[in-house]
Amino acid sequence: MTSRPARTLETFPNPNPGRDYEIRLEAPEFTCLCPKTGQPDFATLRLAYVPDRLCVELKSLKLYLWSFRDEGHFHEAVTNRVLDDLVAALAPRRMTLVAEFYVRGGIRTVVEASHP
Amino acid sequence: MTSRPARTLETFPNPNPGRDYEIRLEAPEFTCLCPKTGQPDFATLRLAYVPDRLCVELKSLKLYLWSFRDEGHFHEAVTNRVLDDLVAALAPRRMTLVAEFYVRGGIRTVVEASHP
Amino acid sequence: MTSRPARTLETFPNPNPGRDYEIRLEAPEFTCLCPKTGQPDFATLRLAYVPDRLCVELKSLKLYLWSFRDEGHFHEAVTNRVLDDLVAALAPRRMTLVAEFYVRGGIRTVVEASHP
Amino acid sequence: MTSRPARTLETFPNPNPGRDYEIRLEAPEFTCLCPKTGQPDFATLRLAYVPDRLCVELKSLKLYLWSFRDEGHFHEAVTNRVLDDLVAALAPRRMTLVAEFYVRGGIRTVVEASHP
Amino acid sequence: MTSRPARTLETFPNPNPGRDYEIRLEAPEFTCLCPKTGQPDFATLRLAYVPDRLCVELKSLKLYLWSFRDEGHFHEAVTNRVLDDLVAALAPRRMTLVAEFYVRGGIRTVVEASHP
Amino acid sequence: MTSRPARTLETFPNPNPGRDYEIRLEAPEFTCLCPKTGQPDFATLRLAYVPDRLCVELKSLKLYLWSFRDEGHFHEAVTNRVLDDLVAALAPRRMTLVAEFYVRGGIRTVVEASHP
Amino acid sequence: MTSRPARTLETFPNPNPGRDYEIRLEAPEFTCLCPKTGQPDFATLRLAYVPDRLCVELKSLKLYLWSFRDEGHFHEAVTNRVLDDLVAALAPRRMTLVAEFYVRGGIRTVVEASHP
Amino acid sequence: MTSRPARTLETFPNPNPGRDYEIRLEAPEFTCLCPKTGQPDFATLRLAYVPDRLCVELKSLKLYLWSFRDEGHFHEAVTNRVLDDLVAALAPRRMTLVAEFYVRGGIRTVVEASHP
């Protein structure tokens, strides 16, 4: 039960490349580990992008997010990492990722990064 | 009981073509099928447009949205399709369509497309 | 009990014509009839304007809105009509009217019109 | 356009008279007149009942509520009147009506009456 | 402009004395003075009662609440006082008054009293 | 794509039959047809039950609810029907079903039925 | 208990005049009288300003707002008056005042004025 | 600036000892220290009581709650301690205290204790 999915993002062709339109995805089930303590962190990810030639396939996105479950990542680094991976896979016209992490030490952290 | 309405959008003349004003319609009862699995998908559609010479008649819009009930459509494609059909029927000065689909695979999808 | 008030909008002089400031009025008790079916329609009206030399008197606005109670009007037309009447009476520097109608045929309609 | 519907409540046979179950109806479009001033009053009606042999037909309920539009009624009296009419038409096992009226004189009024 | 209304509560006959039903009134515009400091206090009053032979007339209730505007009263005492006055005027079958006062010294106070 | 799933509810053994505990399921994607007009109706179903020897399997519940998509049913009848089917399949210690239908004719309908 | 405080606004030196920063104050306990009827009006005031050399002292602001308690003022005029008094006392770099009055005649009024 | 107030609760005579009525106080500004780590903890306290012969004076309650600011207390113990102190000072007919502590270790804690 503990084997992890490969880290791949599948795509499908944008059905309307002639129009700039926005796709927004909300994934409230992201979890990874704190690289200092090894304890779990949790976040809701909100992705918004204008596709160029490719859209991200939902099931592969789910598996991709799952692949972080056993890895240690800092809040700031993992948000930029997920954005970079999605930009590399989709080459979108523009993309924004917001990661809302749960309270740690009495403080709630949100990281927002955009491309380009 | 299973015959579907014809896919037509009726219009009526814009009562105030001399003014740019906005009409917003919220239709929370949109459903079609997933083209991969055949299972039902559900969405709330939010339409906003500035009419030029024509406005969309509400009852025909309801029947038009109903006509997708037994067809398979991807989220991104059907949103652009509905926008295209409405633009073709109304030739609005500008129009935006937002489709908010229900959670699939733990992820909520929203697609927003505009004309022009 | 069924006599209707005359359709007049009373005004009073703007106490601060030297400053551009905004007055916002929310009237959740607007009702008229559907010109097709004769059945009642209901809306909340939200008015925002920057007065020039005149402000609208609240009681006369209430009576003015009441005067539509027994008349048939389409959503788009009545919103523009109320805006036109208020613009004619007040000659405001700018004015926006938003009319939020109740659900019909599973669809909620909002009309927003502005002057100039 | 000004003819009013007859005050009748149509019913249909309860499909499950062997079970005590509850039907709740929310009608936010009730309006009548103030018997003192002749000015319009507005309310949201919330009806809950356990049917015995009869259920109320939705369209006739809508027309019934519409029939109060041009009549003068006090808040307390009209709530009891609507409850009495529904009890007479349906003979329900139990029924509760809540009428939430809009602010008058800075005070919001809610009337709740039950049978038996 | 500073004369205060007499402290009287007008009533009208309960139109349905044969039924126990509840009338709920929400008055968010109550203000009196702090008897210690003379500074204004503000509260929202929520009244719920089952009328016996009399109901309270709304306008007189508004004037009655207004009559406290220039008087000094402690939170606990004024809530019981208003309840006592209403019980004396209406002789209701049961009555509850909730007074929600605004924050003082970082603490919000609510007083709830019932008859009988 | 138009073949419908068979109407079956699969179950699995209650893992804790020695304890009365409650399972609550919320399914916001129920749709059937109006038997009078053939037009689509939509509802959110809320199920709560105390299992005896059997629990309902989620995927089969989803397919079961889907099986109503092309059938005509009145609000009151279909709510009792779904409850009856679930009671027949699970023989629960107790069960309640609430069906919240979307606005029709300006009125929102909720039906709540329980076993036993 | 009825003596009113003098209408004065005390100030203290801005601790950071080298930076444009905003102070926002929300005062939900404003009341004055209607100049037509003498009856009380109530509002929540929301003030936002960028201080230059002076900030308003909170206690004196409370007393200043209290000083309107027994005076008659129209909604539009009193909002501009409070803004003028604050601008005269503080000479802020910019200031906005929003006054949200309670429902009168079924209509809610908000007045928003800014300097400069 | 660091001297702490004495831990005393002042009272005043209940103005209506002949009636069982409830006083509810919400104090969102409670803070003490964690006895293990010395770090600050924060809570909102909600007190509800039926006074017998005495009511708690608001300002002394504020000072009493302030007196915990530099002391170490476990969540469960301090809630019972505050309840005990208030019961000792007021001898109320009944009293409930709810303490809602802020998130620690990803877990939110609420403690609710009652007398008698």
Add this chain to the structure above:
Amino acid sequence: MTSRPARTLETFPNPNPGRDYEIRLEAPEFTCLCPKTGQPDFATLRLAYVPDRLCVELKSLKLYLWSFRDEGHFHEAVTNRVLDDLVAALAPRRMTLVAEFYVRGGIRTVVEASHP
């Protein structure tokens, strides 16, 4: 980084065993795996209990909940399992556990179990 904590629940003595009072803990960061698919499931756990001689220590509760992260569990079984473990460790006077799982197959599941 992948070693899991031992499954132990530490306790501390109830500071007020003479009083029945309730402790409520909300833990929104529970995750385990689906025993069928191996994919992650997520839930918010809400625990409420009346301690007898022992209270649960917060940090050990966090580690205990973390210990399920890599295990496969059905919704109904894991809720009863967590309740059983807590009852075994604390022997509380009464305890209720509510587990709110995230949407799967368009359906949201909540399981509520109590002891005794």
Add this chain to the structure above:
Amino acid sequence: MTSRPARTLETFPNPNPGRDYEIRLEAPEFTCLCPKTGQPDFATLRLAYVPDRLCVELKSLKLYLWSFRDEGHFHEAVTNRVLDDLVAALAPRRMTLVAEFYVRGGIRTVVEASHP
């Protein structure tokens, strides 16, 4: 238990200095003392910044905010002070701090300051 932490802000290198992205931190547990009265003040701090070469370490931020606990500060001054300290430690590309203080004298205060 009363020794205070040193006022230091620790940092770590920005993992993505090549991208302008925003980090938002919400700290609802800030408290200091009123310099006039010595009584406690409470605020929620909301920080948003675009890091250049350094990010603030969460635990040191928590300790830094804690260090104000026994000091007297005016609302306006302490907000600017915290912003200045964070700017000095991080040299961010831009930073905004919003401090929302609790009600004092019936008035809620929010201070918002930005760099540059």
